[in-house]
Amino acid sequence: xxxxxxxxxxxxxxxxxxxxxxxxxxxxxxxxxxxxxxxxxxxxxxxxxxxxxxxxxxxxxxxxxxxxxxxxxxxxxxxxxxxxxxxxxxxxxxxxxxxxxxxxxxxxxxxxxxxxxxxxxxxxxxxxxxxxxxxxxxxxxxxxxxxxxxxxxxxxxxxxxxxxxxxxxxxxxxxxxxxxxxxxxxxxxxxxxxxxxxxxxxxxxxxxxxxxxxxxxxxxxxxxxxxxxxxxxxxxxxxxxxxxxxxxxxxxxxxxxxxxxxxxxxxxxxxxxxxxxxxxxxxxxxxxxxxxxxxxxxxxxxxxxxxxxxxxxxxxxxxxxxxxxxxxxxxxxxxxxxxxxxxxxxxxxxxxx
Ligand code: Q9C
Ligand code: ZN
Numbered sequence: 001x002x003x004x005x006x007x008x009x010x011x012x013x014x015x016x017x018x019x020x021x022x023x024x025x026x027x028x029x030x031x032x033x034x035x036x037x038x039x040x041x042x043x044x045x046x047x048x049x050x051x052x053x054x055x056x057x058x059x060x061x062x063x064x065x066x067x068x069x070x071x072x073x074x075x076x077x078x079x080x081x082x083x084x085x086x087x088x089x090x091x092x093x094x095x096x097x098x099x100x101x102x103x104x105x106x107x108x109x110x111x112x113x114x115x116x117x118x119x120x121x122x123x124x125x126x127x128x129x130x131x132x133x134x135x136x137x138x139x140x141x142x143x144x145x146x147x148x149x150x151x152x153x154x155x156x157x158x159x160x161x162x163x164x165x166x167x168x169x170x171x172x173x174x175x176x177x178x179x180x181x182x183x184x185x186x187x188x189x190x191x192x193x194x195x196x197x198x199x200x201x202x203x204x205x206x207x208x209x210x211x212x213x214x215x216x217x218x219x220x221x222x223x224x225x226x227x228x229x230x231x232x233x234x235x236x237x238x239x240x241x242x243x244x245x246x247x248x249x250x251x252x253x254x255x256x257x258x259x260x261x262x263x264x265x266x267x268x269x270x271x272x273x274x275x276x277x278x279x280x281x282x283x284x285x286x287x288x289x290x291x292x293x294x295x296x297x298x299x300x301x302x303x304x305x306x307x308x309x310x311x312x313x314x315x316x317x318x319x320x321x322x323x324x325x326x327x328x329x330x331x332x333x334x335x336x337x338x339x340x341x342x343x344x345x346x347x348x349x350x351x352x353x
Contacts, residue, residue, distance in 0.1 A: 001352055003040055003160045004148040006051040009033060012137030012165055014090050014129040019303075027303060027335045028127075028178040033164055036331070039341025045349070046160070051147035057139045060146055061181055063189040064219055068111060069173040072122050073138060073180055077130050079115050090129035093120040124176040124238075134165075138180040141165050145183035145330050146190055152288060153194040158327040160293075160348060161187070166332040168213030168292045169238060177211065177238060184292050184330050185219045188226055191288050191328075204229065204286040204325075206277060208316065209294025209332040210304040212242030212258065216292065222252040227284045229277040230292075231270070233305060234260035255284075263305040267312035270297070274319055281323060289325040295334035295343040302335050313343050317350020327351070 010030035016023045040046040061070055080091045094116060102108035111121055119130075144163035151159040167184055169177030188203045195201035205220070207213040207230040220226040232242055248256035257280050259273045281289065295313065296304040320327065329348065334340045 001046055001158060001160060001348060002148070002151055003037075003046045003048050003162050004051050004144045004151070005033070005037065005048055005162050006140040006144050008136050008140035009144065009164050010137070011133035011140075012131060013133065014131055017129070018126045028165060028333075029337075030164070031337055032334065032340055033162060035337050035341040036162055036344050039345045040162075040348075045352075049147075051140070051143045052150070053143070055143050055146050057142045057146065060186050060190055061142055063193070064172065064182055064185045065170075066173045069122055072118055073130070073175070074135050076115065076119065077132055077134065080130075083115060087132060090131050091119060092126060092129050093123045095120045096124060097121055122174055124174055127178050128175040128180060134180070137165060141167070142181045142183050142186050145187045145328075148330070149187040149190050149328055150194075152326045152328050153191055156326050158329070158351070160329040161331065163331055166294075167215070167330070168207055168209060168332050169211070169215045171215040171218040174215070176215070178333070179215060182215045182219060184290050185216055187328055187330065188220075188290055192225065195287060201225065201288075202227070202284060202286040203288050203290060204281040204284055205290045205292060206281060206320065207231070207292035207332075208274070208297070209292050210296035210301065210306060211237050211294070211333065212260075213292055213332075214238050214241040217241060217246065217256055217258075220252065221248055221256060222250045224251045224255050227255045227257070227281065227286065229257045229259070229280055231259045231261060231273055231277060233265075234262060236263070236305065261306070265306045265308075267308055267315070270306065270308055270312060271315050271319065274316060278319055278323060286325060289320070289323055289327045291320060291327060291329045292332045293329045293344070293347065294332035295340055295347070298334070298336055298339055298343055300336050300339060310339070310343055310346055313347040314350035317347040317352075321351045
């Protein structure tokens, strides 16, 4: 299996985030990519390939994200430094447009003109600081996803996008949860465009990250050509989305499927729910499958509370293989550096063998 990479994915390196009221070291680090790459390379099972630098990433990102959001991400750090921000520092939001203070007032729902206002408007939490290198890595991460998607559309072969920052929490016009561009959504739109019949090219997105992919759900919520299936922790971050009742709206009704699971979920229960999600996808019969691949479901993950073991990842890979679809795996979460490489490798090997 080909594994796509781009060294620019490792430039974004915020020093800290704020968790439970404490300043802690940022969990979503470049070392995550390094550990996975070390586990995949060396014995010829996986072929590491550089993403194509000639891809016009912004053009493809515009199929998913609003132009004002993209322009904000591109320009925010420079504007902040012009206003006196620390060129070595990180731009954090200070307020958010909570619906309870904005919804009744037309002007309160518009993009604010000030940078501080925009920084809250285009973000929903404190886990997406913007540094000098952030936008370069955001573009690189989507480039990796697009390069791997192109491999599927050209050869029909499954591929792995080894990229960061991750994407599934990023919505049309909002960053959050370490995510800025929704790499999986950008790849899905690309695959549909590249196919002969873009309106009938069904795509299934299977999200097995520990957290609910609120961004991916939002982007495709009214779209019957993309089925979203997510397994995630019921009572954990991002807290406000991911219930079973969220089933899509308008033409997308019935094409969004959430499987919220309790804290402490173990291998057997997880695979049982995964088989239900896979059954939904089998009935949809997509042209392509995209997997939002997070291994923050592992028992020793520092921010997840499931209890999966390494053996379970082999089983997950095998269950996904049962769909027999050209499959694009895109990295999302997974924060235990000592096990992330082995767990990703075990899952991909379960899929290919
Ligand atoms: N108490 C991904 O896995 N903070 N994002 C969580 C938990 C943000 C996770 C706080 C977690 C984002 C891609
Ligand atoms: Zn996650």
